[in-house]
Amino acid sequence: MKPIDFLSSRMSVSKLMSPAPNDAVLERVINAACRAPDHGALRAWRILIVRGDSRSALGDLMVNVERETDPNLDESRAAASKQKAMRAPMIMVVVSATQAHSKIPAIEQVLAAGCVAHGLLLALQAEGFGAVWKTGAPCYAASMKAGLGLQPTDDIVGFLYVGTPSAPQQDSPRPKMHDVTREWTG
Numbered sequence: 814m815k816p817i818d819f820l821s822s823r824m825s826v827s828k829l830m831s832p833a834p835n836d837a838v839l840e841r842v843i844n845a846a847c848r849a850p851d852h853g854a855l856r857a858w859r860i861l862i863v864r865g866d867s868r869s870a871l872g873d874l875m876v877n878v879e880r881e882t883d884p885n886l887d888e889s890r891a892a893a894s895k896q897k898a899m900r901a902p903m904i905m906v907v908v909s910a911t912q913a914h915s916k917i918p919a920i921e922q923v924l925a926a927g928c929v930a931h932g933l934l935l936a937l938q939a940e941g942f943g944a945v946w947k948t949g950a951p952c953y954a955a956s957m958k959a960g961l962g963l964q965p966t967d968d969i970v971g972f973l974y975v976g977t978p979s980a981p982q983q984d985s986p987r988p989k990m991h992d993v994t995r996e997w998t999g
Contacts (some may be wrong), residue, residue, distance in 0.1 A: 826943025
């Protein structure tokens with residue numbers, strides 16, 4: 814397959830099962846993703862790997878974060894929130910750890926972390942795994958950052974749920990060039 818065809822075939826996979834990538838595959842995937850554009854070579858990103866029993870602890874953290882905004886969270890919704898951390902055998906938390914820099918603004922550093930997340934998705938698919946990038950309120954909660962051992966100034970770019978696709982995926986409609994471009998003429 815030509816590289817352009819591979820890139821054009823990328824899709825999110827939400828139905829995931831074991832196995833997740835082993836350590837050798839994980840190292841290749843992360844090394845590939847770290848080729849992301851990075852102005853100043855700041856490497857202002859981190860990747861937290863959550864697997865095994867740690868997913869249950871992440872689920873508890875997600876419930877606690879949700880309870881902060883909804884103190885009346887019923888047990889059914891709490892169980893559903895906890896279960897989110899168990900929907901894949903591995904979760905990669907992509908973090909932007911911006912640094913003060915006179916020439917490289919924070920937005921460029923966050924975008925570089927986003928490129929790492931996209932690179933992870935592509936590399937995982939190239940290795941035969943599926944993944945889906947999720948965000949939501951927990952990404953932006955100070956208590957989630959603290960619970961993950963992050964700095965208050967860090968940003969969670971997303972939670973990448975990773976595993977083996979459990980069913981064939983239906984591709985979703987994608988925009989075409991004419992949908993997203995216009996020519997600027999001055």
